Amino acid sequence: MFSYEFMQRAFWAGGLIGMIGPLLGVYLMLRRQVLMADTLSHVSLAGVALGTVLQLNPALSGFAVAVAGGIIIEQLRRSYRTYSELPVAIIMTSGLALAVVLMSLKQNLSKSFSSYLFGSIVAVSDTQLKLIALVAAAGLLYFIVLRRPLYSLTFDEETASISGVHTGLLSFSFAVLTGMTVAAAMPVVGVLLVSALIVLPASIALRIASGFTAAILIAVLTGLLGVFSGLTASYYINTPPGGTIALILLIFLLTAIGVQKLLRLKHRCSKYRRPLKQLEIHAKP
Amino acid sequence: MILSSMQDVVFGYGEDPVIDRLSLDIEAGQFIGITGPNGAAKTTLLKLMLGLLRPWSGTVTINQELAVEGRLEIGYVPQQVAAFNAGFPSKVIELVRSGCYGRLGLFRRFTQEQEALVERCLRQVDMWEYRDRRIGELSGGQKQRICIARALAQQPQVLVLDEPATGMDLESRTGFYGLMRHYVSAHGRTVIMVTHGLEETSPYLDCIISLERKEREGWTCLVTNSCSAHFGPGA
Structure with a gap:
């Protein structure tokens, strides 16, 4: 498998996105912005279409438009504080509408778009891999350097702001990083499944982690495991990599929920189980 | 003054x-x-x-x-426990330690005095025994108390x-x-x-x-x- 150069690139790209996506996902879920990744992937698709129509590099134009989308969502979030889901809906529909209209302007676009929609190993070019590496490095640096203010911001924005955290700047930079990560993740898992890679590992982590640091580590490890096993499975059984990765992550999530429920039940039974006879005696008045 | x-x-x-x-x-x-x-x-x-x-x-x-x-x-404890992010995957002690972040900045490590301060703040609100619990498992009154401990840790x-x-x-x-x-x-x-x-x-x-x-x-x-x-x- 690794004798093919495109598979090496796919594993590198997948590993980098599998690390930064779930890390971002933990913060997005805790900030109640879980649909932002999905929205920005649609916006990014419009950017890809725009790049193709204007004969620019589609990867770079998708990247730039996704970042711009993140900034606009953050700005709208401030205007619609009471209806925080509204900006996401506005931008998602606008992005998709723009993509559909732009696609109709150019003939024979549907084939190249399918790689963006569903993800493709061969879609990861050298330029895209460099872009992914750059985004992953920037994201990792961002989350390490700003881990303390980000923790305060994620816990409660108002308290953080009053305590002196620059919440406005931090939220804007977070939106930019989200746009960058989503645009970079598109070639690996595709537009339709990009949020799966961001949301599913974080869902598992938030369910089983005992603390914040543990949640981050579990999310990243689950993401990496999901991407590597998904890419391997898709190579051998010849299935689309994006869908395979998402399905494997879903299996991880269902397994985690099942195991957690079983462990709780076992713990409850071993701690509180009493002989039936004794219960009957206690039940008598 | x-x-x-x-x-x-x-x-x-x-x-x-x-x-x-x-x-x-x-x-x-x-x-x-x-x-x-x-x-x-x-x-x-x-x-x-x-x-x-x-x-x-x-x-x-x-x-x-x-x-x-x-x-x-300013140390701030908000009006309602509802404002408190109940699903936040954090231990009580992690949350109270975050009160020291303002003084520590981005990179400075926790000193022994700060660890002692965190312990003192948690003991002052009778929550030291709960330090390793997830905050989502606490009652409304207990959540309020750890928010107060966090604000106290800010000094x-x-x-x-x-x-x-x-x-x-x-x-x-x-x-x-x-x-x-x-x-x-x-x-x-x-x-x-x-x-x-x-x-x-x-x-x-x-x-x-x-x-x-x-x-x-x-x-x-x-x-x-x-x-x-x-x-x-x-x-």
């Missing part, structure tokens, strides 16, 4: 002001209670006097001798508490008011607390600001009593 001085402050959220030409001086090193009926703009007054909201007109002056880089160091000049005793039982409330009284008397810090239970809190307070709503010329006006009304041990 004056902490914050408001002169003829007017502020509102829509077209009409909720605070109309209010003048008030807040002394540093006092335990101050703000009381009034629902919708009397208690929280708004709190934010105005600390420079967190900009008035439509009038001035709010923060004593620059007490300010660090132009702003006061702020001004501790701002918005109805902090919500969800606490009588014993916890009494202990908490005593703790705040000690915090002010022993460390010379300022505590400003929005409260409805004036009967319970007045023995501990240095000063009470009560807000009343009056309809005057179609506008809603606020009236405060004198901030020099002293109660409790210092009276």
